[in-house]
Amino acid sequence: MFTGLSAFPLTPFKDEKVDMQAFERLVTNLTDAKVDSICAMGSTGLYPYLNRDELFSVAQRTVNLAGDIPVMVGIGSLRTQNVLKNAEAAQKAGVNAVLLAPVSYHPLKESEVLSLYTQVTAELSVPLCVYENPGVTQFTFSDDLYYEISRLPNVAAIKIPGMPFATELGAERLAQLRSIVPKSVAIGVSGDKFGAAGMMAGCDLWLSVLGGLFPKTVMGMIHAAQSQHNEQEYQSVMQSSQHLDGLWELFVRNKGGMRVMATAADILGYCEGSCLPEPLSPLQGEDRRALAQLLEQLQLD
Template sequence: MFNGLSAFPITPFKNEAIDFDAFEKIVDNLVDAKVDSICAMGSTGLYPYLKPDEIFQVAKKTVEIANDVPVMAGVGALRTVDVLKNVEAAQRAGVSAVLLAPVSYHPLNDQEVFSLYEKVTQELSVSLCVYENPRVTQFTFSDDLYKSITQLPNVGAIKIPGMPFATDEGNARLAQLRAIVPSTVAIGVSGDQFGAAGMQAGCDLWLSVLGGLFPRTVQRLIRGSDIASLQQKLTPMWQCFVEHKGGLRVMATAAAILGYSESNCLPSPLLPVSGEHRDALEKMLNLLALD
């Protein structure tokens, strides 16, 4: 399942409860687009904000809607004991894989992160994708740590930040990782601005926030059809992501603009893009005509 487009849909809320009607519409769009996999409760899917019973409900709903599309579920939490509860819930729901970032308030060290993955893989009957997101977690994986973790059972993929692919350093970084991780472990890229470059360099999959709402646009980038002009077209979107500290608020607001969800589909204290910034986003979406 670790190939092509792994689409990250938002988990929409309504009155502080998960809006499953809106969620179903969003996932239906991904299934219709024939994405390669769906990552429920990824970064934009708000896994750290969900309880184990909510993890189960969202994962189960995604599996039911996805038909033959493989489903991965985010399971991160501050404490290992809570990660294990989330893992158990996701596996009961029938997912094909779990996504795990080393979530923390106090920055973790390599030994602590290895211990987390070691304990989780002991409880897994499905594949695991190691999720490196240093902007959020304040943790960067060393090559030695990647080498150790990818020797653990059930590790099927790692997800690396896309920034190196802004330059030729991305090719060198990918080659370094290929040399130290088993050939059975896929290497994925995130950071949508750099996803197309990562796939061109040879990454196996693109874990995409934009793909959670606009899968066909990302699929065109992966297929390599007119990448340069499409990337240029998307520049305002990447700038919007930067301005609003990531894709979460932008995609949640876009979901409302497109009629998938309520105008505010985020759990408090998170807020959507508002005022003149929302107006600008709506104009941008109308101009870009993403799909």
């Protein structure tokens, strides 16, 4: 399941409760597009804001809607015992894989992160994707830690930040990681601005916030990235990504894609008004107007 597009849909809220009707519309959009996999309750899916019952309900609903499309869900939490309970709930819901970031308030040490993954993988019966997101978790995986974690049972993929792919050093970083982790472990790129470059460098999958709302746009970029054979085709793929620079700028100004995608879901009618749990809030003022203009101009699908 760790190939192509892993789409990260929003988990929409209404009156401080998960809006299942809106969520169904979002997931149906992904199943209609025939995405390669769905990651419910990823970072855009707000897993830290859900209790265990909500996590189970969202996971189960995703599995029921997804049909033959594999489903992965985020299980991160501050305490290892709660991660284990989330993993149990996710597996009970019938998911195909779980996504785990080292969530913390106090900065974690490498030994603590290794302990987290060691305990969780020992209790799993489904594959696990390691989620490195230092912009949110304030934790960066060393190569030594990747070596140790990637050899734990059930570890099947790692999700790395896209920043190295901003330059030619991305291909070198990917080759370095390939030499560290077992061949059975897939390597995925995140950070949508760098997703196309990561796929062209040889990443196995693109774990995409944008793909959670506009799957066909991202799938088209993935297909082009994987089929490019010369410099002209390479430049064409990069131009497709650069065409979205206005969106990437909104991502940066609003500390990631979550608020942007929540606002886009409202503008496009998937949700009603603010669909984020407080204190989170959607885009306002000029940023909202800029996003509405971009959506009209880009015609993403």
